Amino acid sequence: MSEQKTDTGMVIKIGHLYPTLMSVAADRGNLFSIERRSRWRGISIDVEPIYVKQTPDFTKYDLILIHGAADREMEVASKDIQHKASSLKEAAESNTVFLSVCAGFQLLGHYYKPFDGPELKGVGLFDLYTEGSTTRFMTHMALECKFPETGTKLLVGYENHSGRTFLGSKTQPLGKVLAGWGNNGKDGVEGVVYKNAFGTYTHGPVLPKNPWFTDLIIQRALERRYGKVTLLPLDDSTENAAHAAALKLAMEFKGTMSAIEATAWKH
Amino acid sequence: MQTDNSNNDSTTPNGLRKARLAFAISAGKIAGASGRLFHIGGGTSLPGMIARRIDPNVLKSVVGDSKAKKIVITGSNGKTTTARMTAAIADAAGHRVSQNRTGSNLLQGVTSVAVNFADLFGRLESDVLLFEIDEATIPLAVPEIQPDVVVITNIFRDQLDRYGELYSVAQALNSMLESLPETATILLNGNDPQVANFGVNAKARRIFYGLETKDIGTPVPEQSADIIRCIHCNSDFLYEVAYMSHLGLYRCPECGYTLPPLDVAVTSAALADNGEGPSHIKLRTPLGEMKLDIPLPGVHNIYNATAAIGAAVALGFPLDSVQTAMNNVRTAFGRMEKIQAGDKTIFLSFVKNPTSFNLMLRLIAKHEGKKHLLLSMSHTVVDGQDFAWLWDVELEDIAPDILDAVCSGNKSEELALRLKYAEIPTDKIIEVEDREAALDEAIKNVEPGGTLYIMSGYTPTQELRRIMQKRGWVKHFWEE
Ligand SMILES: [Zn+2]
Numbered sequence: 001m002s003e004q005k006t007d008t009g010m011v012i013k014i015g016h017l018y019p020t021l022m023s024v025a026a027d028r029g030n031l032f033s034i035e036r037r038s039r040w041r042g043i044s045i046d047v048e049p050i051y052v053k054q055t056p057d058f059t060k061y062d063l064i065l066i067h068g069a070a071d072r073e074m075e076v077a078s079k080d081i082q083h084k085a086s087s088l089k090e091a092a093e094s095n096t097v098f099l100s101v102c103a104g105f106q107l108l109g110h111y112y113k114p115f116d117g118p119e120l121k122g123v124g125l126f127d128l129y130t131e132g133s134t135t136r137f138m139t140h141m142a143l144e145c146k147f148p149e150t151g152t153k154l155l156v157g158y159e160n161h162s163g164r165t166f167l168g169s170k171t172q173p174l175g176k177v178l179a180g181w182g183n184n185g186k187d188g189v190e191g192v193v194y195k196n197a198f199g200t201y202t203h204g205p206v207l208p209k210n211p212w213f214t215d216l217i218i219q220r221a222l223e224r225r226y227g228k229v230t231l232l233p234l235d236d237s238t239e240n241a242a243h244a245a246a247l248k249l250a251m252e253f254k255g256t257m258s259a260i261e262a263t264a265w266k267h
Numbered sequence: 268m269q270t271d272n273s274n275n276d277s278t279t280p281n282g283l284r285k286a287r288l289a290f291a292i293s294a295g296k297i298a299g300a301s302g303r304l305f306h307i308g309g310g311t312s313l314p315g316m317i318a319r320r321i322d323p324n325v326l327k328s329v330v331g332d333s334k335a336k337k338i339v340i341t342g343s344n345g346k347t348t349t350a351r352m353t354a355a356i357a358d359a360a361g362h363r364v365s366q367n368r369t370g371s372n373l374l375q376g377v378t379s380v381a382v383n384f385a386d387l388f389g390r391l392e393s394d395v396l397l398f399e400i401d402e403a404t405i406p407l408a409v410p411e412i413q414p415d416v417v418v419i420t421n422i423f424r425d426q427l428d429r430y431g432e433l434y435s436v437a438q439a440l441n442s443m444l445e446s447l448p449e450t451a452t453i454l455l456n457g458n459d460p461q462v463a464n465f466g467v468n469a470k471a472r473r474i475f476y477g478l479e480t481k482d483i484g485t486p487v488p489e490q491s492a493d494i495i496r497c498i499h500c501n502s503d504f505l506y507e508v509a510y511m512s513h514l515g516l517y518r519c520p521e522c523g524y525t526l527p528p529l530d531v532a533v534t535s536a537a538l539a540d541n542g543e544g545p546s547h548i549k550l551r552t553p554l555g556e557m558k559l560d561i562p563l564p565g566v567h568n569i570y571n572a573t574a575a576i577g578a579a580v581a582l583g584f585p586l587d588s589v590q591t592a593m594n595n596v597r598t599a600f601g602r603m604e605k606i607q608a609g610d611k612t613i614f615l616s617f618v619k620n621p622t623s624f625n626l627m628l629r630l631i632a633k634h635e636g637k638k639h640l641l642l643s644m645s646h647t648v649v650d651g652q653d654f655a656w657l658w659d660v661e662l663e664d665i666a667p668d669i670l671d672a673v674c675s676g677n678k679s680e681e682l683a684l685r686l687k688y689a690e691i692p693t694d695k696i697i698e699v700e701d702r703e704a705a706l707d708e709a710i711k712n713v714e715p716g717g718t719l720y721i722m723s724g725y726t727p728t729q730e731l732r733r734i735m736q737k738r739g740w741v742k743h744f745w746e747e
Contacts, residue, residue, distance in 0.1 A: 020495065020503070026621075029658030032688045076501045140652065158653050203655050208684055238687045238696070242680040249646070 010229075011044040012221045015061035017104070018069075018077055019049045027067035027101050029205030033214045034063070041232045043222070052080045058091035062221040068102030068203065071114050071132075077107060078120035085123045092125045097221045098197035101206065105192065105199030106130040106163055115162065126192050126199055127168030136162045141180025141202060142250040143190050149219065153212050154178070156246035157202025159190075165201075167192060174200050179254040196220050209246050211239040288389050291322035292329075295382035315378030325389075326374075327411040329381035333391040335365075336582055337412055339398045341405050341440070342420030342462070344623055345571045348563065348602060349420060350399040352575035355596045357395045359588035360579075366397035374404050377412075395582075402436055409443050416581045417444065417471075418454045418574055419462050423512060423622045437461055447471040452581040454574065457526045458514040464498055464524075476531040476577035477514075483536050483566060484508035484515060489625060489661065499524050511566050512622045531577040536569055540633065543605075544568075552576065554586050561593055564603060567626050603630060608740050611710060612718045615735075617728040619650075621659035624722065628665050631720050637670045639719045641709035642686075643702065643727035644678035650724045654681050662689035671712045673697045675705030676727050702730050 016031060035045045050056060058064060069077065081088070088108075092098060098108070106112045108125045115132035122129075143155040155175055164184040167173060173183070174191025182190035183201070191200035198217070200206060207214040215231055222229045295318030318325045330337065340350050354364045365384040367376050377398050385391050400408050402422075409417070422437060444453055444466035457463045457475035466473055478484075488495055488509040495504055497519035509515035518525040534556075535549040544564035550557050550573065561572045576589060606613040614631070618624040631638060646652050666689045674682035679698045686696050699705035713719050723731060735741045 026655040026658035029655070029688070032658065036688055036690070072501070073496070076496075138652075158655065160653065203653070205655055205658055208658070208688060235693075238680075238684050238693060241698075242684040245677075245680040 006042050007044075008042040010042075010222055010226055011046055012038060012218065013060065013062045014045060014047045014221075015050050015056065015058060015064045016047055017050050017064060017066040018052070018073075021052065021073050021077055022067050022069040022104055024068045024070060024073075024103075027203060027205045030067070030099060030101070030207040031065060033205070033207035033211075034218060037211065037214050037234065038218055040234055043218070050084075052076065053083075055083050055087065058084065058087040059094050059096065061091065061096055062224050063097045063099070063217065064088070064091065066098070066100045066104030066107065068104060070103075071117065074103045074107065074112065075117075075120060077103075078112070078122065081107060081123055082121060085125075088123050089125050092195060092197045095196050095220075095224050097217055097224070098125075098199075099207075099217060100197070100199045102161055102201055102203065105201065106165065108197070108199060109165065109192075110168075112163060125197060126194055127170035128165055128192055128199075129168075130163040130165040133162050133164055136160065137181035137185060137201075139180050140246065140250040140253045141182070141190070142178040142247055143175030143180075143182075143202075144178055145175035145213075147216060150212055150216055154243075154247060155200075155202065155206070155210050155213055156243055156250055157200070157204040157206045157209070159201045160203060161201050165192075170194065174198060179250040196224070204246070209239065209242045211236045211243075285388070287322045288325060288328050289387045291318040291325045292382050292385055292387055292389060294318060294321055295325075295379070299379065299383060312373065312375040312379055314382040315375035315380075318382045319375065319378055326378045326381050326408075329385045329389045329391060330396065330412050332389060333393070333396065335391060335393045335396045336416070337396045337398070337414040338416045338418065338578055338582070339400055339405075339409060339412060339414040340418045340420070340574075340578075341400050341402055342418075342456070343402065343423035343620065345420045345567055345574070346399045348568065348571040348596070349418065349574045349578075350397055352572055352593065352596050353418075353578045354395075354397050355592035356575055356579045356584060356586075356589055357397075357582075359592040359595070360584045362394040362584075363392060364395045364397060365391065365393040367399055373401055374407055377404065377408050402440065405443055406439050410446070414447075414451065416452045416454060416578055417447065418578050419456065419465060420570065420574055421456050421459045421512075421514060422461055423620055437465075441465050444469045444471065454577045454581050456514065456570070456574065457529045458510060458516070460504065460513065460517050460524070460526075461498055463526055474530040474577065474581060475527050476573045477526065477529045478510050478533040478536065478566075478569065478573070479516065479529055480533055480535050481508050483538060484510045488513050488515065497522060497524050511570070511626065514570075531573055531580055533569060533573055536566075538566065539564060543630075548572075550576065552580055552586060554580065557586060557589070559590060559593060563596065565626055565630055567623075603627060604741075606735060606740050608710060608719075608735070608738075610715045611713050613710075613721060613735070613740070614718065615721045615728065615732065616723070617725060618722045619724060621656050621661075624657075624660045627720075627722055628661065632665055632668075634718070637668050638665070639670050639709060639713050639717065640672040641675065641705060641719060641721045641723075642672060642682045643675040643705065643721070643723035643731065644682055645676035645724060645726050646678060647726045650726050654678055657681060657685045660685070662686065662691075666691050669695060671695045671697060671709075673699055673705050673709040673712070675699055675702055676724070678724075702727060703734050706731060706734055 100108050107122050109122045109128040112130040113119045138160045141159050146152045172193045173189035295314035298317040299314035357364045367380045449470040451471040453466045453471050453473045457477035500522040502521040504517040507516040532551045533548050537547045546561045604615045616627040679700050683696050699708050
């Protein structure tokens, strides 16, 4: 990587929720992405792992990460997160940035009802609910997103979920689905935005291939503490090439369920 | 995906059924021969595919009529080498062995065993039939094979996009084990918390293999480890030692779940310092203690050897020729395979998940000096679509020692991005999508007498090997 920029003296305080319990699909790549892109600009990162049974004051973090997991892990997290719920909601109201992916995204909603199990209670930070299904959405996806800082941008990733998520009136979707299934395969939208809290089904992991989204997260996390910030531009040719390849793939796969049906495992 | 619907043969006269079987087998054999002639993918799954089209019962008929002992080996990692070692032990004990070689372990490849080794009447001369089978194919293949022994090596996060989630794989394997008769034997890796719990309600006999030494391993599992919570109560396991990913000596602090007593256990182990081998181990088996040198490097090959010995124990084979057998096992195609390319050396490694990739990186790290790399990944039906797992590979440790890294395949952008975020300088990362051009570029970077390390997915490994075979550096893999 190009030379590290001089220290800006700025720091982002990150709470990484359930780093071992909810760590499916290599989503820790999101953390790498935030760490490196901050460090390359002379911004320090302070990451605190938050495990089961720990109840920190979540308003002290600028950014909270919560990633994907299988149903079994989600069951554990659902029980535990009830003790964290009020502080998490308080953090979201005070503009802490959240990036929640897949099961993490579902868990911040009202509830997740698995296809063949009891309902798992969520945090209720997002006005949304999720219901399980017997079929799985697995494909490359592309979204069209729009934010004041960035204008219209494309987001690419890989979705792999059997849950169907439905947004309530207090939320906005993260983007419009150009290719892929999205939240429920019906309403043509994906993910959620509420204040600075984002939720999405995109794995990949999502941030490395979408540097503009990583930078939006970094910027909003910094602005919570430091006011208006302009990020130094980076050479994103490697990131943009990977973004373009993923976009091409998503468009090629558009309208197809997935390359391989997981029929052997269907109950 | 095409499925084979069994025809109702009760209405078909016996003669016609036999004629159909003979036709299926001969068509498969011809397809196999022409596949080899025209160098189509080693000709490993073509005979099975053609034969099944003609007679969907071909595998069931041939295997069912055979008096041979049938062994099925499955799991995420180590199937191919475990199968090779098991075959070598059976061979050294004087048995005639037939097996599906070269990693063709989907249903068609499995059927190819029957087609290649049977005569036109569907008769097999073999005493031992060895099937290496992909986890996803198990529910389809096991009812047709009716194995005497099933070996489960481990369950890792392997191509999640194909299987959905880890636990559904586990569930399907478990119901397969519960369907086995009491005459069968289940051999399980006791160091894998999930595998060790397989078949608790099975009628078949369960025996366990694994490591119980503290000579090797680490105090905690690596980052990418899949199952580190108790399968009964979800508490975090405590590890006395972790050998590889989540495999180790685990204990649940809440409910006490721990590994079962091991029937075949490694009681001491020493790995070679040079990353090439051999490893020296001591084993406890129901037939007594034994010492063994394993010529292939790494802790994963200790597991493979121990599983193979476990399979031999399950079948009642004597163990006195195990050392001879081990000495005869060469690296399976693309498993840290050493290849001479003129005055340069190549180590070719097939990697498909963080565990296998990390294992290879750890072996390479033991080799001295700075490293030239060639990484190649492609999304295909076989290799999968989702390459997120690359972000679970622990590249950070080796990053400072990388001189240059050529990224190839239709996932070259993904590889280049991963390397950039491991903080390998971008001017050392070279993207060449075309396989042969990438190999040339990578070789060009290596100084005379130097070494190139290739780590690649399944399809790229096959293709790279075919290029190197064309150049006379390696043999055809079906000749091995
Ligand atoms: Zn427990």
